[in-house]
Amino acid sequence: MILGSKEVPQAICIIVGTNCGTGGMGMKRLWHGAKKWGQWWNRKERERQEAIELDRLLLVQEIQKAHKEWVTAQLRFEYVMEKEQIDYAVFALEAAEKRFEMLLKQAKGMQITQAEVCAGRSMEGSS
Numbered sequence: 001m002i003l004g005s006k007e008v009p010q011a012i013c014i015i016v017g018t019n020c021g022t023g024g025m026g027m028k029r030l031w032h033g034a035k036k037w038g039q040w041w042n043r044k045e046r047e048r049q050e051a052i053e054l055d056r057l058l059l060v061q062e063i064q065k066a067h068k069e070w071v072t073a074q075l076r077f078e079y080v081m082e083k084e085q086i087d088y089a090v091f092a093l094e095a096a097e098k099r100f101e102m103l104l105k106q107a108k109g110m111q112i113t114q115a116e117v118c119a120g121r122s123m124e125g126s127s
Contacts, residue, residue, distance in 0.1 A: 056112055063103045063117050070096040 073096040077089040107117070 056110060056116075059103065059107055059110065060112060060117050063100070063107060066096065066100040066103050070100045072096075 070093075073089070073093040077086075077093050080086050080089045
């Protein structure tokens with residue numbers, strides 16, 4: 001663009017919505033730009049929602065896995081015979097319990113309900 005010329009950059013035409021010598025096309029371009037921006041925004045919002053749902057699903061699956069590990073550790077503790085086995089069983093039980101509690105706290109922060117976890121567990125059993 002030459003200083004002092006009557007040419008106006010297209011970006012300015014789009015922003016202000018003037019025709020800028022294009023025969024009234026400025027508003028159409030502005031509308032088209034706003035429409036494209038809206039589509040981009042909606043796509044980003046949809047991707048964000050899908051990512052949140054995926055995080056929730058993965059956390060529910062981790063909770064279910066941690067619960068199984070905790071139950072297994074409890075059973076192992078009940079059937080130990082030797083001192084070394086007792087030490088390991090206590091360690092495994094405490095670790096499984098702490099992991100389960102940590103995941104439940106995380107789920108509470110994400111407002112995941114017990115019903116969601118149980119629904120996932122019943123779906124897991126049916127497959």
